[in-house]
Each structure stands twice: as C-alpha cells, then as structure tokens.
Amino acid sequence: xxxxxxxxxxxxxxxxxxxxxxxxxxxxxxxxxxxxxxxxxxxxxxxxxxxxxxxxxxxxxxxxxxxxxxxxxxxxxxxxxxxxxxxxxxxxxxxxxxxxxxxxxxxxxxxxxxxxxxxxxxxxxxxxxxxxxxxxxxxxxxxxxxxxxxxxxxxxxxxxxxxxxxxxxxxxxxxxxxxxxxxxxxxxxxxxxxxxxxxxxxxxxxxxxxxxxxxxxxxxxxxxxxxxxxxxxxxxxxxxxxxxxxxxxxxxxxxxxx
Numbered sequence: 001x002x003x004x005x006x007x008x009x010x011x012x013x014x015x016x017x018x019x020x021x022x023x024x025x026x027x028x029x030x031x032x033x034x035x036x037x038x039x040x041x042x043x044x045x046x047x048x049x050x051x052x053x054x055x056x057x058x059x060x061x062x063x064x065x066x067x068x069x070x071x072x073x074x075x076x077x078x079x080x081x082x083x084x085x086x087x088x089x090x091x092x093x094x095x096x097x098x099x100x101x102x103x104x105x106x107x108x109x110x111x112x113x114x115x116x117x118x119x120x121x122x123x124x125x126x127x128x129x130x131x132x133x134x135x136x137x138x139x140x141x142x143x144x145x146x147x148x149x150x151x152x153x154x155x156x157x158x159x160x161x162x163x164x165x166x167x168x169x170x171x172x173x174x175x176x177x178x179x180x181x182x183x184x185x186x187x188x189x190x191x192x193x194x195x196x197x198x199x200x201x202x203x204x205x206x207x208x209x210x211x212x213x214x215x216x217x218x219x220x221x222x223x224x225x226x227x228x229x230x231x232x233x234x235x236x237x238x239x240x241x242x243x244x245x246x247x248x249x250x251x252x253x254x255x256x257x258x
Contacts, residue, residue: 004149004182012181016174021163025152028159031086032151032191034182035144037223048077050187051224052141055095055127056120062133063099063118069136070099070118073218073226073234084146086190087213091246094123098216098236100253103136109229111203112253119236119248139224144187151191152178157199185219186233193217196232196256204252210239215251229257 006026013022037050054060054072063070076096101107101116132138155164155171164171179186179194186194193200193214204212216236220227228234235254242250 003147004178006150008181009150009152009178012177013174016170016177017167021167021171024163025160028153029150030191032149033081033084033086033146033189034149035187035189036147037185037187037221038143038145047143048080048145049075050142050144050218050221051139053129053132053138054097054099054120055122055129056097057122057124058126058128060120060122060128060130062130063120065101065104065115067135068101068103069133070116071102071136071139072097072132073100073139074098074216076216081146081189084148086148087240087243089213089240089243091121091123094121095127096121096248098218100234107229107255109197109232109255109257112255117236117251117253119251121246121248123246139226142224146189149182149188149191151188151194153192154195154199156195157192185221186217187219187221188217190214193235194219194233196258200235200237200254200256203254204237205250207239207250210241210250212237212252213240213243215243228255232257 009026010022052075055075078091078094078096082090082092097120099118104116107116153160155175191214194217201212214235215238218234220231233256237252239250
C-alpha cells in the first residue's frame with residue numbers, strides 16, 4: 001500500500017485544485033494507521049490479522065445473537081500497534097478482537113444494532129486461540145502490519161462544505177485520485193472515515209461529554225471473501241474517553257454500502 005503524506009497529497013492536488021485549497025485540506029488531515037495485508041500463511045502466532053481464530057482469555061464466551069454465532073473479523077495485537085498509534089489512546093497490552101453478525105438475514109445500512117457486533121479486549125497473561133463454532137464461517141487468516149498514512153476528510157464531510165461549494169467537481173476528482181493512490185482495500189485505524197454514503201457523526205449516540213473516534217474501518221475484500229452489503233465498508237467508533245480507559249462496551253458500528 002502506498003505511503004500517503006503531505007508531499008503526495010500536494011502533488012495530487014496540483015492537478016485539480018489551487019494551492020490554497022490543498023493547504024486547507026491538509027490543515028484538516030488526520031494521521032491514521034493503514035492495515036497492510038500480507039499473504040496468508042499458517043502459524044501467524046502473535047501477529048495482528050484479519051480473519052482466522054480469536055486470541056482471547058480462557059473465560060471467553062463466543063458472542064452470538066438469536067442463536068447465531070458472530071463471525072470473527074479482526075485480531076489486533078495491541079503491543080505491536082500501540083507504538084504506532086497516532087492518538088496515543090490504544091491499550092498497550094492484550095488483543096482486540098472484533099466480531100460481526102455476518103449471518104444476519106437482513107442487516108440494515110447505517111447504525112448497526114448493538115447485538116450485531118462485539119468488541120473483545122483480552123488483557124491476560126495466557127491467551128487461548130478458540131476454534132470457530134458451528135454456524136459461523138472462519139475467514140482465512142491474513143496478517144496485517146500498521147503503516148502510517150495521512151487521511152483526508154471526504155468531500156461530503158461538513159468540515160469541507162465551504163471547499164466543496166467552491167470547487168465542486170474539481171474537489172471530487174481530487175478525492176477520487178487520493179483514494180486510488182492510497183490503495184484498496186481500505187482497512188485502517190483512526191483518521192477520517194472513507195465514506196461510502198454520508199457523514200456518520202449525526203447518527204452516533206450523544207453521550208454526555210463524548211467525542212467519537214474512528215477506531216477501525218474494514219473494507220470489502222475479495223481475498224477474505226468480505227462483502228459488506230453491496231461492496232461497502234464497516235466503521236467501528238468509540239468515545240475517545242472510553243478508549244483511554246480501555247472500555248469498549250459503548251462502541252458503535254456503522255455499515256455503509258453502495
């Protein structure tokens with residue numbers, strides 16, 4: 001996956017936008033961690049990965065809803081990710097496993113119901129790798145490595161409304177080239193979400209004093225046989241204050257699809 005920083009963004013911007021507009025976008029840019037996939041191989045051990053089996057505490061109980069076990073999507077090894085974390089909020093130890101109700105007969109787009117996903121943070125001395133239960137598919141295990149990548153707001157975000165009104169199709173073409181240069185699939189942590197539909201903040205709960213942080217973005221991915229809706233994306237959000245406390249019970253999941 002290509003490295004996207006300020007120089008690369010300025011180079012892309014020269015083809016579509018005035019220098020002042022590009023600098024305005026860079027003022028809004030947020031650091032993120034691209035999760036670069038590596039070829040699947042046996043014995044991934046302690047590495048972060050997409051798919052495979054969860055790394056959990058011995059007392060872990062596999063999450064389910066209406067009798068359906070949720071599917072495992074990610075196993076994130078926090079000790080390896082925390083040093084690269086641009087927010088400085090990630091827990092420094094353990095694993096973060098994300099499960100999703102892929103088998104739901106009709107999952108609506110937008111804000112997902114609480115029972116449709118589960119975030120498991122395991123911080124123990126001894127971990128277990130659990131087999132996938134009957135009724136859930138085990139996706140192929142694909143190792144991921146974090147790579148720093150600068151993220152830009154989508155042209156539909158309210159923070160970009162003035163630029164979008166002024167530059168219209170030029171801004172949209174620039175954004176399309178930025179996404180193409182950054183590479184797909186777009187599995188990321190932190191930064192701005194790569195929107196498929198509209199901005200999400202208005203749909204997220206209004207917890208008192210909470211500021212929402214994008215924790216993970218998972219793209220549709222042929223290698224993993226992931227297709228969210230009609231080739232959409234999943235977005236996992238967490239209150240920043242909760243992330244600082246390693247609290248994940250108020251996370252929210254959003255599904256956007258084309």
